Amino acid sequence: MRPHSxxxxxxxxxxxAEAFLSEAARQAELSLDHWLxxxxxxxxxxxxxxxxxxMAGGKRLRPALVLAACRACLGADVLCAPALAAVELLHTxxxxxxxxxxxxxxxLRRGRPTCHKAFDEATAILAGDALQTLAFQACAAISAEAVxxxxxxxxxxxxxxxxxxxxxxxxxxxxxxxxxxxxxIHRGKTxxxxxxxVELGALAAGAAPAVRQALVAYGEAIGLAFQVADDCLDATAxxxxxxxxxxxxxxxxxxxxxxxxxxxxxxxxxxxxLDEALEALVPLGPHAEQLxxxxxxxxxxTR
Amino acid sequence: MRPHSxxxxxxxxxxxAEAFLSEAARQAELSLDHWLxxxxxxxxxxxxxxxxxxMAGGKRLRPALVLAACRACLGADVLCAPALAAVELLHTxxxxxxxxxxxxxxxLRRGRPTCHKAFDEATAILAGDALQTLAFQACAAISAEAVxxxxxxxxxxxxxxxxxxxxxxxxxxxxxxxxxxxxxIHRGKTxxxxxxxVELGALAAGAAPAVRQALVAYGEAIGLAFQVADDCLDATAxxxxxxxxxxxxxxxxxxxxxxxxxxxxxxxxxxxxLDEALEALVPLGPHAEQLxxxxxxxxxxTR
Numbered sequence: 001m002r003p004h005s006x007x008x009x010x011x012x013x014x015x016x017a018e019a020f021l022s023e024a025a026r027q028a029e030l031s032l033d034h035w036l037x038x039x040x041x042x043x044x045x046x047x048x049x050x051x052x053x054x055m056a057g058g059k060r061l062r063p064a065l066v067l068a069a070c071r072a073c074l075g076a077d078v079l080c081a082p083a084l085a086a087v088e089l090l091h092t093x094x095x096x097x098x099x100x101x102x103x104x105x106x107x108l109r110r111g112r113p114t115c116h117k118a119f120d121e122a123t124a125i126l127a128g129d130a131l132q133t134l135a136f137q138a139c140a141a142i143s144a145e146a147v148x149x150x151x152x153x154x155x156x157x158x159x160x161x162x163x164x165x166x167x168x169x170x171x172x173x174x175x176x177x178x179x180x181x182x183x184x185i186h187r188g189k190t191x192x193x194x195x196x197x198v199e200l201g202a203l204a205a206g207a208a209p210a211v212r213q214a215l216v217a218y219g220e221a222i223g224l225a226f227q228v229a230d231d232c233l234d235a236t237a238x239x240x241x242x243x244x245x246x247x248x249x250x251x252x253x254x255x256x257x258x259x260x261x262x263x264x265x266x267x268x269x270x271x272x273x274l275d276e277a278l279e280a281l282v283p284l285g286p287h288a289e290q291l292x293x294x295x296x297x298x299x300x301x302t303r
Numbered sequence: 304m305r306p307h308s309x310x311x312x313x314x315x316x317x318x319x320a321e322a323f324l325s326e327a328a329r330q331a332e333l334s335l336d337h338w339l340x341x342x343x344x345x346x347x348x349x350x351x352x353x354x355x356x357x358m359a360g361g362k363r364l365r366p367a368l369v370l371a372a373c374r375a376c377l378g379a380d381v382l383c384a385p386a387l388a389a390v391e392l393l394h395t396x397x398x399x400x401x402x403x404x405x406x407x408x409x410x411l412r413r414g415r416p417t418c419h420k421a422f423d424e425a426t427a428i429l430a431g432d433a434l435q436t437l438a439f440q441a442c443a444a445i446s447a448e449a450v451x452x453x454x455x456x457x458x459x460x461x462x463x464x465x466x467x468x469x470x471x472x473x474x475x476x477x478x479x480x481x482x483x484x485x486x487x488i489h490r491g492k493t494x495x496x497x498x499x500x501v502e503l504g505a506l507a508a509g510a511a512p513a514v515r516q517a518l519v520a521y522g523e524a525i526g527l528a529f530q531v532a533d534d535c536l537d538a539t540a541x542x543x544x545x546x547x548x549x550x551x552x553x554x555x556x557x558x559x560x561x562x563x564x565x566x567x568x569x570x571x572x573x574x575x576x577l578d579e580a581l582e583a584l585v586p587l588g589p590h591a592e593q594l595x596x597x598x599x600x601x602x603x604x605t606r
Contacts, residue, residue, distance in 0.1 A: 037459055037460060041460075042464070042468070042487070043459070043464050043467040043468045043471060045467065045471060046459050046463070046464060046467040047459060050459065093432075097428055097429075097432060100428065102423075102424035102425045102428060103425050103428065120405075121405035122405045122406050122470050123467065123470075125400055125403065125405060125406065125428070126400075126463050126466055126467050126470075128432075129396075129400060129431075129432075129435065129463050130458050130459035130463040130464070132432065132435055132436070133435070133454050133457045133458035133459070133463065134454070134458055134459070136439040136450055136454050137450070137451060137454035137455065137458065139450075140443075140447045140448075140450035140451045140454065141447075141451075142447075143447055144443045144444075144445075144446055144447040144450065145443075147439055147440070147442075147443035147447065147450050148440060148443045148444075151436050151437070151439050151440035151443065152440065154436045155433050155436035155437055155440065156340055156346070156349050156350060156353065156433035156436070156437070157340065157344075160349070160429050160432050160433040160436065161345070161346050161349060161433070163429055164346040164348065164349040164426065164429050165345070165346045167425050167426075167429075168346060168348060184345070
């Protein structure tokens with residue numbers, strides 16, 4: 001897998017999913033370390049909580065999608081470095097706030113105590129707030145358009161909106177429109193930021209509009225597929241595999257694909273979304289191979 | 304007070320503080336209404352909570368500073384419209400989160416139930432989150448540099464950092480470094496965003512670096528003066544005047560200027576900061592008159 005040359009540019013080799021995720025995680029963590037204030041800078045407790053939450057590991061799937069999209073558009077890795085940090089900072093803030101007692105009330109995240117357990121509730125609220133701020137600060141190093149893209153994905157019509165609809169739906173009877181509501185929740189909670197990650201990679205690389213549009217369609221499909229796969233994992237995997245408490249969805253009466261369509265129905269839906277994602281990449285040809293590898297990983301992963 | 308013409312541009316008349324605040328509030332509310340999703344858009348509960356918190360009134364001092372700074376740099380009002388919304392959205396999100404039970408646990412804000420009292424705690428957390436996102440979305444309509452300016456003011460080294468230091472200091476014995484700590488808290492909690500408001504007005508107007516620097520010095524001084532005046536008001540005013548619960552600082556053993564230096568000491572400090580702010584404006588000449596009027600208002604206000 002030596003790098004090969006195409007139209008005079010050095011193109012990175014295509015890696016297996018786990019190897020590529022490791023490479024993206026390495027680059028993301030360098031960028032995160034650059035953007036995050038030192039744990040000793042005042043106020044130290046706040047900066048410790050921010051680093052504790054961000055540096056807890058995790059798959060770093062969103063930075064991997066930024067990097068793969070940037071490379072698919074023949075952009076140099078350095079162009080998307082701030083976006084690698086931005087999407088992970090944004091994602092981590094949503095986890096810190098979702099875990100709060102007033103929200104999902106989770107004690108365990110990525111195999112460790114959640115932020116409000118390791119520190120305290122006020123610090124967790126503030127750490128989440130500051131992580132969101134820092135995400136936009138990093139994003140501004142790309143462009144104002146990148147900030148708009150991330151904000152549209154993150155706000156009340158994206159991630160935060162999906163979380164609100166999820167909370168509102170909890171314990172409610174699931175009517176005829178349950179499938180529509182579920183797609184709306186998934187689109188907001190998960191797909192919006194995954195799609196934005198792919199789009200930010202394209203923006204950082206200065207992609208042409210048609211290429212960007214193809215990548216957005218890909219991002220939307222794997223974003224939805226990711227959440228369907230997540231519902232399947234919650235229903236089947238162990239705490240050790242997940243690094244968080246499994247089976248909580250069913251226990252809380254949450255609206256999930258598995259609850260609505262059963263495990264087989266959910267798996268068929270994920271497979272269909274994978275096909276959609278791969279179809280969207282056809283115009284990009286061989287440069288999009290890493291994105292194809294990631295798409296398959298999203299649907300077939302076991303953690 | 305007819306508009307008069309200077310070097311071929313129409314210059315807005317200088318208004319008394321209350322009249323100018325009303326004009327800025329009118330423009331800010333038009334811009335806020337543009338940026339905020341409709342209260343009927345899904346998820347409606349979230350959008351209602353966002354509008355409830357933002358449209359509760361308040362002095363709109365930060366938008367007024369944006370507008371006055373933009374005009375001082377001879378920028379047309381329309382240039383700073385997104386920034387009027389951005390600073391008020393950012394400010395409102397910090398109020399919504401500060402009022403939460405895990406933070407200051409306040410029931411009353413601007414004379415009405417706080418967001419988590421009128422809705423619920425989860426919705427208040429999410430509404431605050433989405434208001435912060437929207438602030439950066441609006442700011443991106445100015446420039447990437449404007450986003451960076453707002454983020455630096457809002458994050459762990461600005462507003463959120465000040466709030467954390469304030470919480471950490473609560474109930475602690477006040478040592479020899481109490482005055483330093485207090486300035487650090489004030490600089491973060493209040494001065495950072497007030498300074499950024501003035502700077503955003505200058506950025507929106509495309510001000511020259513020297514002008515921008517003078518405005519930043521002005522913003523820093525009145526930002527600190529604002530918080531000193533706030534401490535004085537908390538110690539002396541009634542709930543009807545403040546629209547929130549007075550005397551809480553003393554009851555909670557909070558570190559304030561009044562607690563450290565007494566009411567007279569605090570008032571002298573505010574006067575000194577006012578002089579600093581006015582001194583910084585000297586190079587701007589008559590165009591900065593509205594900023595001078597606002598500076599005096601900040602120190603002499605009774606609400």
